[in-house]
Amino acid sequence: MFEHFTDATGLALWLPLASAGVIGFSVALYVLMDGFDLGVGILFPGAAKPEWRDAMMVSVAPVWDGNETWLVLGGAGLFALFPVAYATLLPAFYLPLTAMLLALILRGVAFEFRFKTEVHKPFWSASFHVGSVVATFTQGLVLGAFVEGKAIEVGAGHWAWLSPFSVFVGLALLAGYGLLGATWIVKKTEGEMQAWARDVAGRLVAVVAVALVIVSVWMPVMAPEIAARWFAWPNVAMLAPVPIVAGILCVAIFVSLRRGGESLPFYGSFALFLTGYAGLAVSLFPALVPGRYDIWQAASGPSSLSFALVGLGALIPMILGYTLYNYYVFRGKVRLEDVDGYH
């Protein structure tokens, strides 16, 4: 089945493949889950009333840490399963990754400090918002530069990650996470505040749809290898449904927002992200560091892979279980008393 990519067989074939699956899974969950709480931070200053802003923070306060842990798993997992990729990709994106980490720090501490003070509140609100924006933008920047590939070539310059394309993807991700955040607010609130979030989400779907079209045209034009990969058999068959499904989802989200849907826009946005993500995965497969290493070349040896995969395989279902429980405990519309009782 994978003959034209590798001549590995048996465990040497499947262990790296399963490992790539784990990394892909945790990155996907990270993007979806931290995506909506970063989105809440992006939209923060747009809220018309101070209590809306409090409600926005309270809606994600019990879950943001768990969401962000998928990023930690992505990092540690890459270190364990694909050390070659870890040691190539991270230095290539040194400055944007550092900026992302600093931004995540400023955003994360705002959850603790913002409710402790009235005097410094504007400062922590700003730190929450700016942190979310910078973290999102740098993630998009890294994603764009990763796909573009220049920054990960041997001997690439220190600024090779900065290009019109990577900046565009950074901006597009702001709209994308913003959409996740807005539909989350629709799900978690009522009344006037919900109407505001609906309005914002409606506009953002349009922006995301346009951005998706632009990226899909720009990528093959920019890089002939990508065009070759996209339009070659069997990829073209697997990719063909992506724009169709994405288009349907955009319309569905938009219509549902208009018709008073509460949860559907949120899950629809999840699905939209997953569709785009799947498209990207298909077009890159089996490269892990595009242009340099594929999954099998970058993988750890069988001892490390099997040791790590046993734990990951056994524990990720458990983690998903208690994550669901956590969301279940905090289900329903946001209640400001949750934080009231604590602070």
Place this chain on the structure above:
Amino acid sequence: MEFDALLLSRIQFAAVISFHIIFPAFTIGLASWLVVLEARWLATRDETWKRLYRFWLKIFAVSFGLGVVSGVVMSYQFGTNWAPFSLFAGEVIGPLMSYEVITAFFLEASFLGIMLFGWERVGDRAHFVATILVAVGTLISAFWILSANSWMHTPAGFEIVDGKAVPTDWWAIVFNPSFPYRFAHMVAATFLSTSFAVAGMAAVALRRRSDDTGARRSLAMALGLAAVLAPLQVFIGDLHGLNTAEHQPAKLAAMEGHWRNEGEHGVPLLLFAWPDEAIEGNRAEIGIPHLGSLIITHSWTGTFPALTEFPADERPPVAVVFWTFRVMVGLGLLMIVVAFWAQWRRWRGRLFEDGLFLRLLPWMIPSGFVALLAGWFTTEIGRQPWVVYGLFRTADGATALARHQVLTSIGGFAVVYSIIFGAGLYYVGRMVLRGIVLPEGGTAVEPGGLQQAKRPLSTIGETLDGDDSAGGG
């Protein structure tokens, strides 16, 4: 000394991990402390325990938050700044860190939400379970990360293939020779640091309001634990040192400032010295004859390898290791004195009386954290020039970054860490000054000078602004 990217990366790594470790150390201790408080509340249903729990929970949350955000940085440092090291050791260290994420971090992060915000939603018992799971999570986290770190000190269970460490025996890797000692010593260190931090903060509160019941209970319990753990820590530390003597003799020689063996004279225990690498000896040496031999070899004239027996490029920087070790041990002995003094006062029924003792305790708040950092500096700098002892040199481990890149990141961390550290200290300080658990109806509980919620939603709960003079006197 040239400030090249290698040195800058070392400075950055030392700075970010030292910053990180302070918070986990405090949260590991506080998480278990919260389990005890909640258990006592469930057993007695005495409201004071619950209020005590809620007070320390807020401090815990601040410390946990700072631990999490600085921890996320750590998991990327190895790749960004230590790429060749990651290639060499990734197959061993990486899986250990993945286990830390899946067995500890998710557990802590998920149940923390319930611990902080979920009491009214899940009920007392489920809430207690959440507290226990978070506490267990913090200890599991320490288990894996210390295993990874210990492997770098005493590597085992691997073979070198194509210039990389490839695992052969995971049991031997996880339970490598220095791990049990390091784990025990570190966990005791976190509990001790927390004890003195809690006792010191309680003393601050008690000196402002002598009827602060929460402060009394906190102080008595914390110092009771310290009286047991401080002596125990010396004992574990001694075992740890013997393990170092066996596996990392050059580090031990540096800790003792031991340059050469002089036969039947044995090795003295140096109290003071100025180790000087240029003369391969110490200046201004003051020591107790034979005591060094006695501690390390358990014999009057026993000897152990001296620094000059190692090639000069395999010796760690002696003076730093020598002095950080003495700072740690000195603080450990001071903790014993303070903890025993407290037990004596308690026995005389004077534990809560204002005086020299209560005035001294706040100064002990940083003692544990300083000792802990000093201990880590001893361990890590004593391992130099190796990053994986005997196998891989630190100088070969750094990513070939440009100076401006590392300077930029160091600058960013310096600014952001100063802001969040300052804010953390400030808010924790205000919480303590506000009082821990004051009697019902007491004047200071009502936030007299504080801003009350003007509109029901605009201010959630009470804030920490305003002046705290209401509680003074």
